[in-house]
Amino acid sequence: MTTFQTPRAGERMIAVEEAQERVLAEVQALDDEVVAFTEAHGRVLREDVQATYDVPQKDNTAMDGYAVRAEDIAEASDGTPVLLKVVEDLPAGTVAARHVEAGTAIRIMTGALMPDGADTVAHVEITDAGSDVVRVFRPLRRGTNIRKRGEDMHLGDVVLRDGTPLHAAEVGVLAGVQKTSVRVGRRPTVAILSTGDEIIDVGDTVTPGKVVNSNSYSLAALTREAGAIPRMIGIVRDTREATIAAIESALASDFVISSGGVSVGAYDFVKDALDALGAETKFWQVAMKPGKPVVLSRLRGRLYFGLPGNPVSCMVSFLLFIAPAIRKAMGQKENLLPPIVQTRVMASLKSRGDRRNYMRVRVLARDGELVSEPMTSQGSGVSTSMVQANGLVIVETGVTVVEAGTLIPTVLVGPVQS
Ligand code: AMP
Numbered sequence: 001m002t003t004f005q006t007p008r009a010g011e012r013m014i015a016v017e018e019a020q021e022r023v024l025a026e027v028q029a030l031d032d033e034v035v036a037f038t039e040a041h042g043r044v045l046r047e048d049v050q051a052t053y054d055v056p057q058k059d060n061t062a063m064d065g066y067a068v069r070a071e072d073i074a075e076a077s078d079g080t081p082v083l084l085k086v087v088e089d090l091p092a093g094t095v096a097a098r099h100v101e102a103g104t105a106i107r108i109m110t111g112a113l114m115p116d117g118a119d120t121v122a123h124v125e126i127t128d129a130g131s132d133v134v135r136v137f138r139p140l141r142r143g144t145n146i147r148k149r150g151e152d153m154h155l156g157d158v159v160l161r162d163g164t165p166l167h168a169a170e171v172g173v174l175a176g177v178q179k180t181s182v183r184v185g186r187r188p189t190v191a192i193l194s195t196g197d198e199i200i201d202v203g204d205t206v207t208p209g210k211v212v213n214s215n216s217y218s219l220a221a222l223t224r225e226a227g228a229i230p231r232m233i234g235i236v237r238d239t240r241e242a243t244i245a246a247i248e249s250a251l252a253s254d255f256v257i258s259s260g261g262v263s264v265g266a267y268d269f270v271k272d273a274l275d276a277l278g279a280e281t282k283f284w285q286v287a288m289k290p291g292k293p294v295v296l297s298r299l300r301g302r303l304y305f306g307l308p309g310n311p312v313s314c315m316v317s318f319l320l321f322i323a324p325a326i327r328k329a330m331g332q333k334e335n336l337l338p339p340i341v342q343t344r345v346m347a348s349l350k351s352r353g354d355r356r357n358y359m360r361v362r363v364l365a366r367d368g369e370l371v372s373e374p375m376t377s378q379g380s381g382v383s384t385s386m387v388q389a390n391g392l393v394i395v396e397t398g399v400t401v402v403e404a405g406t407l408i409p410t411v412l413v414g415p416v417q418s
């Protein structure tokens with residue numbers, strides 16, 4: 001007969017921070033590959049990228065107006081504008097044929113290279129916009145409205161470092177230095193299996209006692225959001241044999257995640273199956289709510305995350321433990337863990353106080369401050385409480401009430417809302 005699960009030798013409940021450290025200690029960057037820079041968005045850079053020339057190549061104008069000598073317009077005012085002869089017209093992308101000599105100007109458009117002799121650009125707004133002769137109504141300090149050569153990048157500068165996640169700005173810089181092929185981390189594959197005799201798949205008829213498999217799909221979406229590739233293994237029945245077979249079939253992926261079956265129940269077979277397969281347990285049970293029964297194991301070179309079945313526990317433990325692991329596997333070196341900020345909680349919170357509680361909130365920017373609005377229900381089975389949640393307020397062990405208005409540490413798991 002099956003019986004309740006008990007800790008194996010050396011297994012004890014550990015703190016979230018220790019669990020995160022143990023997870024990251026088990027992860028190395030996977031191999032890399034070269035991709036077109038247009039495919040690099042969302043990947044992690046795995047080489048240093050240098051500027052191959054100065055950007056801008058030469059001093060150029062930041063404004064539409066007239067290239068002038070600052071000394072020529074030093075006495076300009078509304079009442080006594082300075083008159084300059086316009087000797088040339090210079091659109092962006094062309095090079096001036098003439099010099100700017102005393103008493104002259106070249107009409108110049110944003111981006112055009114500064115003509116020799118000129119040291120300042122009188123923007124059109126301080127002139128009469130003349131064509132043959134221009135009147136300038138204000139003096140300017142020498143160098144005004146000029147973008148200096150190399151102001152953006154200098155030849156040889158490392159402009160993007162190994163380990164940098166490639167977002168929009170980084171893709172722009174890759175384009176700017178003509179880095180058309182770029183070395184990035186391979187995307188990890190993540191096998192996802194959902195255990196439970198009560199679990200039915202989307203589209204199946206819901207009969208009493210059955211629960212629709214939502215975890216596989218939320219985990220797959222979280223996996224994609226973290227930059228990895230989900231591999232759906234499907235639903236696994238609560239027997240030792242089925243669990244062993246499913247885990248074995250999942251080991252072709254870089255990481256394996258299961259939901260459910262990892263608690264202390266008589267039909268929780270994930271730990272038995274891992275034992276049978278010779279897995280090395282790195283931890284089981286983390287001092288947190290939701291998500292206490294989380295197991296981390298190493299099995300045949302793969303990292304196995306056994307998450308609890310409750311939809312909220314499942315997502316919260318993914319965000320705290322697996323997303324950082326995926327980032328590191330892709331080659332990211334810094335900012336692996338979700339940031340923790342102080343937010344002002346807008347409604348009072350109650351907690352059991354027996355374990356650290358990660359309570360779901362919406363973090364909003366209001367009057368220059370981060371505030372958090374708690375979700376009305378905080379049950380670990382209430383999947384809708386994760387909808388719109390971008391923060392987890394940390395209520396420590398021993399704290400049973402948090403008054404509205406309190407500043408409280410909050411894990412940010414999504415962009416701050418407005
Ligand atoms: P377990 O951790 O296996 O004890 O599962 C705890 C609870 O989580 C179950 O009673 C289900 O209600 C729920 N659950 C487990 N697996 C899933 C799943 N794949 N999708 C949605 N809910 C699930």
Ligand code: MG
Nearest residue numbers: 196260261309
């Ligand atoms: Mg179960």
